[in-house]
Amino acid sequence: MSQSFKMIAKTLFGLEEVLEKELRQLGATHIEKGVRMVSFEGDLGFMYKANMMLRTAIRILVPIHSFRARNEVDLYDGIYQMDWSKYLTAHDTLAVHGTVASQYFNHSQYVALKTKDAIVDQIRNNTGRRPDVDTKHPDLRVSVHINDQKVDVSIDSSGEPLFKRGYRQETNIAPINEVLAAGLILLSDWDQRSQFIDPMCGSGTIAIEAAMIAANIAPNLNRPEFGFEKWPNYDNALFEMIQESCLKKMREFEGPIIARDADGYTLEKAKENVKNANLQDFIKLEKGDFFRDHQSAQAFLMFNPPYDERIEIDTDAFYKSIGDTLKQRYTGSTAWMITGNLEALKSVGLRPSRKIKVYNGKLEARFVKYEMYRGTKKLHKLVDGDSK
Template sequence: MNQYFATVARGLEHIAAAELERLGAQEVSPDFTGVHFVGDKALLYRVNLWARTIFRVLVPLREFACSNADMLYREVQKISWDDYLHPDNTLAVDCTGGNQKLNHTHFTALQVKNAIVDQQRDKSGQRSSVDTDNPDVRINVHIHQDRCILSLDSSGGSLHRRGYRPAMGLAPLKETLAAAILDMAEWDESFPFLDPLCGSGTLPLEAGLKALNIAPGLFREKFGFFSWLDFDEKLWDEIWAEAEKAEALYLKSPIWGSDRDGDILNQARINAQRCGLEDQITFTQTELSQLEAPTDRGVLICNPPYGERLGDARELGELYKMLGDVFKQRFKGWNAFILTGNKELAKKVGLKTSRRIPVYNGSLQCTLLKYELY
């Protein structure tokens, strides 16, 4: 059994911890922007393939005292790096955090890289080259106060990049946050789902993947562990085949996305096609003022602009007021959710919330507002 650490967006630690437990992780312990857990190699592969709410799965190699660059270099050289990469493998080093003496992430990463390639050169006369875009081995170094944790990044690129979304709107919601919002809203496949401001389709697509039990990692071309020296291809093939067999063929309840912008809806349809959902999810071009409830019950979730990146907050009051009016007049029997980062705009909805869930969209503090519509 090995120790692992899943990195997650701030505020989603407990949601990610519950997901990891469902996937079979043991000794699950949430931390700030991450979750510690224990499992075998099969679990490592399965979490990378199935996790909907986490960014990366790190495999810690060593934790050590580290107050300056010289200590960092010495401690990194104590690791036998030929256990993890050969000189003909490429590498990249990512750094987060810092302390008084190690306060520049690029410099810290450079020190770690130098320690590794100097050891290789001393042992074999050869060294790995750096490939920051697509390395064989990606190393993560995290500095906090006078401690350093050095890990292998099993995911490679962030898991929020599912691989199905080449087309994006101007302010796309991360797929991991969309999946977490579905959990926060307690939505499951037995309820119809609607996003009336769907943009490039992230919320409806994540709902579709969840409802059909499709592993989000199936759309990725590569995971970091594919290039590791201990990669077990047979085990991976079994886990991949298991995931393909687990897919449902049809939705139990319909999923819709609508938007006023036809060009953005075309992006949503392209994304749906990329993940095989083009015949499962219905996208329609609809003005919010013309929106009608398609069934007598369901869950509506939307992420309207709130003046931080799209639109101007002063001009968005009418949009929020219209959302409230449409909810009240046409969506009786539904639960509606609005993700917003603007308290003043939220007041314009004019309806009483039944729940207010704090959530971060990137670094922006937001609230997921729930309205029970009777």
């Protein structure tokens, strides 16, 4: 498997272009962008590197077979006819995940069940023993995707989703997904060298991801395990070489990155997560109230305020206060904010210079940019125009 082969990197809606750019920078070939995914080609070492270094990938799948099916018999037969001895033995454990967009199949769990049945039946018929199912820590994860009649079977090289970096042990009520946090930073116009402030840091995820980007630290460098480590073709020497290569790519960063929160208990959680990520030298944690602090000009802000989904607040008043505070206390700053409360966003009272549609979990959200000019925006443009 030293030659190149096709892989699929899954991601969140709205982050496809960011992931495509990441793959191009890593050296992938035959890159094709889709919806919530990007396909590409690389060798075994590149698969290890992609799992370790991609910030906006949720998992890396390796397609192994495709066929057509219109009913459960077709599905079972198609799976059974594959040679599963190449991927697992009777002593290994198995988990199957199914996704369906088809008029012929209605339930993804049923598709996963029939797939599992075909795999274990084949191995039992060949060896006299069947593999056990382990949904949490299996030796092999199989992904089955059905689009109309087309069945695509892949094996999951990542294991646990790649947003589980390993550093976040403590969370607040509504933490942001690590992949989404990294994607938002890469979508923004932050130069990755200057000061970065999260004034509502919660459990610290945005600040941690920003620090790893600024210092070029592989996001999954400290991850305890990948799915491919249990595969028959796993090359530990190659994997360790890739790890060493990732370590050499780290760079200095003066920033600083500042994570603030008004709640002391929440800030303690963030401190623990920063420590778990070994980023104490890169992130400065401060107790501070966004609505009362003054910020010097030219600050770059990014934050994830409450949506009123899991935290009960008066959203209209809260979001109005965000807008008022940005105008009054953060003149000269650039502020990026993500929210899943599209109605409350109107209460900010500021016109965003950019607005990007993303999803936070299943919740449709907007990632918006506010430029807090000194004086009027019209005057600012005139001054910029004269200076050019």
